[in-house]
Amino acid sequence: MVETTETLETGVSSVTLEFCPSVLIVGESLSALYTSLALADKGFQITVLNNSQNDNAKAPLGLSGAMVDFIESIETFGCDVPEEFLPNQPVKQLIERFDTCENIRFLPGAMPVRCTGQAGAFDVLLKTTNDDTTEKSQYEKIQVGAIVLADDKFQPTSLCAENFGLQPTTAITSFPGLMLNLRKGYIPRSIAIVMDLAAEQGRLTSSMVFTTARYLAQRGCQRIRIYCRNTRVSSPGLDTIYTSARSAGVEFSRHDRKISLAETPAGLIEIRSTDYELGREITGEFDMVIFADLVYKTGDECVRTSQVFETFATKPLPGQAGNIWLTPCKTNRLGLFALGMDGANCDFQALRTEAELAAFEIHQLLAEPKRDIIDDAAVIDPEKCVSCLTCLRLCPHGAIRFDEAEQAAEISKLACRRCGICVAECPANAITLPKFTDEQILAQVTDKKKVTVFACTNSAAVAAGLAGKQNFADVQIIEVPCAGKVDPRNILKTFEQGAENVLVLGCNPEACKYFDGPTRAQARLARLKETLKNVGFNPARLQWAALTANETDRFNKLIGESSQDSGFNRE
Numbered sequence: 001m002v003e004t005t006e007t008l009e010t011g012v013s014s015v016t017l018e019f020c021p022s023v024l025i026v027g028e029s030l031s032a033l034y035t036s037l038a039l040a041d042k043g044f045q046i047t048v049l050n051n052s053q054n055d056n057a058k059a060p061l062g063l064s065g066a067m068v069d070f071i072e073s074i075e076t077f078g079c080d081v082p083e084e085f086l087p088n089q090p091v092k093q094l095i096e097r098f099d100t101c102e103n104i105r106f107l108p109g110a111m112p113v114r115c116t117g118q119a120g121a122f123d124v125l126l127k128t129t130n131d132d133t134t135e136k137s138q139y140e141k142i143q144v145g146a147i148v149l150a151d152d153k154f155q156p157t158s159l160c161a162e163n164f165g166l167q168p169t170t171a172i173t174s175f176p177g178l179m180l181n182l183r184k185g186y187i188p189r190s191i192a193i194v195m196d197l198a199a200e201q202g203r204l205t206s207s208m209v210f211t212t213a214r215y216l217a218q219r220g221c222q223r224i225r226i227y228c229r230n231t232r233v234s235s236p237g238l239d240t241i242y243t244s245a246r247s248a249g250v251e252f253s254r255h256d257r258k259i260s261l262a263e264t265p266a267g268l269i270e271i272r273s274t275d276y277e278l279g280r281e282i283t284g285e286f287d288m289v290i291f292a293d294l295v296y297k298t299g300d301e302c303v304r305t306s307q308v309f310e311t312f313a314t315k316p317l318p319g320q321a322g323n324i325w326l327t328p329c330k331t332n333r334l335g336l337f338a339l340g341m342d343g344a345n346c347d348f349q350a351l352r353t354e355a356e357l358a359a360f361e362i363h364q365l366l367a368e369p370k371r372d373i374i375d376d377a378a379v380i381d382p383e384k385c386v387s388c389l390t391c392l393r394l395c396p397h398g399a400i401r402f403d404e405a406e407q408a409a410e411i412s413k414l415a416c417r418r419c420g421i422c423v424a425e426c427p428a429n430a431i432t433l434p435k436f437t438d439e440q441i442l443a444q445v446t447d448k449k450k451v452t453v454f455a456c457t458n459s460a461a462v463a464a465g466l467a468g469k470q471n472f473a474d475v476q477i478i479e480v481p482c483a484g485k486v487d488p489r490n491i492l493k494t495f496e497q498g499a500e501n502v503l504v505l506g507c508n509p510e511a512c513k514y515f516d517g518p519t520r521a522q523a524r525l526a527r528l529k530e531t532l533k534n535v536g537f538n539p540a541r542l543q544w545a546a547l548t549a550n551e552t553d554r555f556n557k558l559i560g561e562s563s564q565d566s567g568f569n570r571e
Contacts (some may be wrong), residue, residue, distance in 0.1 A: 395421070
């Protein structure tokens with residue numbers, strides 16, 4: 001909420017915003033458990049919900065949490081597990097803390113239905129009953145300052161005996177089935193654990209399989225063979241477990257994803273596969289066969305939850321093409337975090353680290369109930385706005401909403417990143433960005449120059465500074481917050497005032513702080529060049545290039561090429 005407007009001693013206007021000290025955590029996972037406790041310890045009020053239909057659930061443990069709990073149980077049976085491989089606190093203790101914490105409200109079975117608002121004041125509508133009928137369903141509205149999506153993105157494979165033409169049998173099961181048998185004290189004489197069949201697995205599956213195989217060997221299982229495509233030991237402590245498993249007699253066979261199963265007259269399960277490393281067929285008979293693969297969830301509840309927040313975020317949730325500015329827990333929208341997105345390729349330590357990082361980011365955002373921020377966000381003139389919602393659809397940060405009362409779009413002063421993409425894209429010219437208005441930008445075009453460069457402040461402008469502007473007497477450098485801010489009308493004005501060539505220099509797409517800047521700029525320039533060509537203007541006089549802040553040699557090369565003649569060419 002915007003409370004007041006005041007003027008600082010510097011003359012820069014500021015606004016005071018209020019922040020709700022509550023956090024919503026959605027998901028059933030170890031990450032959700034860690035994040036809930038970390039934020040509760042900092043004094044925040046936490047609401048946790050997941051898709052579990054178990055009203056008696058005490059905590060959002062999830063599959064990853066159940067796996068850690070199982071490994072800790074194995075440790076109590078005398079199977080040593082490296083300290084770095086386990087959480088810093090036993091899961092049972094975490095659950096006890098969660099269950100008794102006064103700052104945590106747990107709603108198993110609740111579902112998010114709708115989310116509106118901005119960081120610091122998200123309004124979320126929850127469906128709090130398990131009944132699918134609208135008449136009997138109960139709903140609740142809550143306001144939170146931040147949202148964390150922390151659901152396990154994976155589940156055990158559905159592969160079973162029927163997939164191989166066999167009758168249902170308890171001798172062929174998934175990893176949770178094996179865990180249940182081991183908790184009952186059943187140790188098979190021989191066992192085959194199959195990985196990488198449904199999909200290439202990551203460190204989480206490897207850690208469970210290697211630990212369990214070593215435990216079985218220490219508990220008297222006479223023969224253990226792990227069928228896999230590759231062995232992954234990059235997780236902390238995992239190489240130690242792998243080495244000790246092999247020393248205990250665990251066999252490894254690297255299959256080519258073509259495995260057949262058959263039941264022998266003796267009631268054993270026969271596995272046939274080709275070991276691509278040995279180059280020959282491998283046959284083995286086992287009392288039990290375990291399919292250990294984890295696959296991504298596709299359940300209706302998981303899909304509905306994702307849709308609520310993906311639509312709300314306006315971009316796919318997390319990490320636009322591996323953008324370097326996003327930490328593992330951040331999304332494109334301020335106040336919205338996503339944990340465990342690596343799925344089965346994470347490990348237990350990574351889950352804890354992500355949770356701690358999310359808690360730190362949220363504390364930074366919500367620590368103060370009120371905070372002054374500089375009022376230099378983009379502004380929409382409601383008199384000019386035609387409600388086309390172009391800005392709302394294109395904002396890479398979800399910082400724009402439609403104000404029903406004003407019948408115009410409105411920009412959040414907190415969520416706006418001051419990139420200017422919406423300014424350049426607005427067809428009604430209804431948006432301005434303080435400090436980078438069209439008048440301020442064009443005022444920099446003072447003399448006729450051979451080359452005018454629109455330089456992104458995060459990359460090209462830095463490269464120009466390192467190269468030394470004194471080396472470019474016939475070059476005009478115009479700094480913009482992002483290449484996505486460069487408006488075709490500004491470029492045409494630059495040509496009109498005498499520029500022979502125009503360069504638009506921005507970041508590489510994966511390095512853009514605003515995610516979409518280079519993509520928007522390139523698309524806009526391509527359309528402008530086509531228009532220039534159609535009216536007989538040489539489109540080669542306008543060029544785009546991407547570079548990083550330290551690429552001074554590349555910057556000098558681009559300037560040199562553009563200065564040679566009108567209608568320059570380059571790679």
